[in-house]
Amino acid sequence: MSGRQAAIAGMGLLPFSKNLGRPERTAALEVILQALAEAGMGADDVDGVVRTTMESTTDAHIAFCLGIPDLRFFGEVGHGGGSGCALVGHAALAVEAGVAEVVVVYRARNRSTGGRPWAQAGNQVGGDAQWSVPFGVVRPVDQIAMLARRYMHECGITTRHFGEVAVACRSHAARNPGAQMRDPITLQDHAAARPVSEPLRLFDCCLESDGAVAFVVTTLERARGGARPPVLIRAHAQGVGPEHVVMTSYHSENPLQSTATFAARNLYRRSEVGPNDIQCAQLYDAFSPLVLMSLEAYGFCGPGEGGAFAEDGGLQWPAGRLPVNTSGGSLSEAYVHGFNLIAEGVRQVRGTSTAQVAGLEHCLVSSGSGVPTSALILGAYR
Amino acid sequence: MTAAGTPPPVADRPVPRRDEGSAPFWEACAQGRLVAQRCTACGRFRFPPRPTCPACRSFEHRWEDLSGRGRVWSWIRAHPPLLPAFAELAPYIALVVALDEDPIHLRMIGRLEPACPEPAIGDPVQVGFERVVDQVIPLWRLG
Numbered sequence: 124m125s126g127r128q129a130a131i132a133g134m135g136l137l138p139f140s141k142n143l144g145r146p147e148r149t150a151a152l153e154v155i156l157q158a159l160a161e162a163g164m165g166a167d168d169v170d171g172v173v174r175t176t177m178e179s180t181t182d183a184h185i186a187f188c189l190g191i192p193d194l195r196f197f198g199e200v201g202h203g204g205g206s207g208c209a210l211v212g213h214a215a216l217a218v219e220a221g222v223a224e225v226v227v228v229y230r231a232r233n234r235s236t237g238g239r240p241w242a243q244a245g246n247q248v249g250g251d252a253q254w255s256v257p258f259g260v261v262r263p264v265d266q267i268a269m270l271a272r273r274y275m276h277e278c279g280i281t282t283r284h285f286g287e288v289a290v291a292c293r294s295h296a297a298r299n300p301g302a303q304m305r306d307p308i309t310l311q312d313h314a315a316a317r318p319v320s321e322p323l324r325l326f327d328c329c330l331e332s333d334g335a336v337a338f339v340v341t342t343l344e345r346a347r348g349g350a351r352p353p354v355l356i357r358a359h360a361q362g363v364g365p366e367h368v369v370m371t372s373y374h375s376e377n378p379l380q381s382t383a384t385f386a387a388r389n390l391y392r393r394s395e396v397g398p399n400d401i402q403c404a405q406l407y408d409a410f411s412p413l414v415l416m417s418l419e420a421y422g423f424c425g426p427g428e429g430g431a432f433a434e435d436g437g438l439q440w441p442a443g444r445l446p447v448n449t450s451g452g453s454l455s456e457a458y459v460h461g462f463n464l465i466a467e468g469v470r471q472v473r474g475t476s477t478a479q480v481a482g483l484e485h486c487l488v489s490s491g492s493g494v495p496t497s498a499l500i501l502g503a504y505r
Numbered sequence: 506m507t508a509a510g511t512p513p514p515v516a517d518r519p520v521p522r523r524d525e526g527s528a529p530f531w532e533a534c535a536q537g538r539l540v541a542q543r544c545t546a547c548g549r550f551r552f553p554p555r556p557t558c559p560a561c562r563s564f565e566h567r568w569e570d571l572s573g574r575g576r577v578w579s580w581i582r583a584h585p586p587l588l589p590a591f592a593e594l595a596p597y598i599a600l601v602v603a604l605d606e607d608p609i610h611l612r613m614i615g616r617l618e619p620a621c622p623e624p625a626i627g628d629p630v631q632v633g634f635e636r637v638v639d640q641v642i643p644l645w646r647l648g
């Protein structure tokens with residue numbers, strides 16, 4: 124490794140809940156300060172802030188509230204659930220390039236102030252939505268269900284395979300006191316649950332949660348001064364692929380070759396770490412089929428083999444080939460646009476997960492794959 | 506292809522907001538025609554509409570009438586919770602149609618007529634139209 128190595132030095136996390144009980148701005152400031160404290164730093168040390176465009180508080184306002192004296196790197200990434208890993212990646216880029224020393228990444232969500240984004244559709248819908256919403260393809264679950272049925276058709280995937288994902292996530296959540304849904308479910312429960320957008324049923328869908336998460340990204344050298352061992356950012360990448368339409372991505376030549384396929388190529392191209400060097404993955408799971416498609420995209424199995432991988436127990440901690448979403452993921456821990464998956468990646472590398480993979484060297488984290496996406500390989504510092 | 510036989514208008518369903526790129530499509534729907542953009546430089550169809558051809562980057566294009574025939578590429582059956590206007594229709598089937606003229610580059614999202622049986626991927630479909638508030642949009646049927 125030549126040059127500067129970026130690492131996550133601190134993490135802040137408010138308990139996931141149905142009601143955060145404070146405004147998003149307050150929550151963001153609290154978790155950022157938590158993350159800085161864990162890193163052994165203060166707001167004076169921060170010179171970078173990056174945010175997702177869904178965030179209600181701006182980078183400049185964070186600096187204003189925290190008294191950050193000289194913010195020299197700031198920016199944002201769009202596309203909701205696709206942005207989380209990209210933001211950590213942008214922070215790492217800035218640190219690696221020497222543009223910034225200490226960059227804060229944050230996400231704070233209070234649904235009571237926002238509600239369901241899809242329910243805000245007005246009487247007239249413009250942009251990409253004009254080609255889907257007037258026909259009743261309104262919710263994220265509708266958009267992904269459309270892709271899921273095509274995936275079933277082309278790859279021999281069944282709804283039972285989706286159930287395997289839901290059951291695995293729930294069994295991991297059962298071990299995690301911070302998870303919102305902890306009662307175990309069976310494949311029968313999955314199949315009997317109410318349909319939401321067929322072929323998807325209730326347990327194929329992520330939770331709706333409030334939460335706040337922050338990370339401090341800095342150089343390895345500075346990260347060594349924190350209260351926790353540094354979490355190395357071994358690789359970071361983004362990807363879109365040709366003719367992608369956000370969420371209704373049915374228009375490219377091969378829509379099953381998702382944005383994750385392209386992010387994966389970009390990720391491994393710049394890293395010595397490959398799929399065989401990764402012992403655990405946090406795969407974006409707003410909806411269960413995305414996990415199976417991501418297993419394939421990130422090279423943990425061949426094309427069309429995601430269902431068999433899950434059916435063989437491959438996702439399950441501790442015995443599976445690749446324990447996935449070991450905190451319960453978006454399906455059972457909380458849904459905060461995948462930022463909780465990054466937090467679990469950090470815990471796995473630190474050795475503090477409630478479903479800890481023994482001897483872990485690398486954990487892959489992915490962001491949403493129905494949208495322009497991103498991924499990280501987090502590594503242990505030895 | 507006419508609006509005859511389609512259900513009565515459904516209040517408050519969201520309708521498309523036309524822009525300079527999409528207006529020709531929606532105006533054709535109002536006349537009972539299904540059209541798509543086609544590059545006049547290289548001949549490639551494209552959908553949804555955009556100013557440039559993603560293959561040859563030409564800005565030159567025309568709007569071409571389509572047969573309105575295609576095949577089911579995928580479909581969903583939506584259940585509540587839904588927008589109020591769609592909750593009235595639930596459960597309903599929405600689909601993606603791969604058009605016969607170019608099933609790769611012309612895939613359109615639509616809704617299936619309520620009277621139609623459950624479709625299968627690959628089933629042939631034919632476009633019709635329905636009036637929604639003050640606009641006319643495609644409504645597909647099997648066959």
Ligand SMILES: [Zn+2]
Binds near residue numbers: 544546548549558
């Ligand atoms: Zn062209």
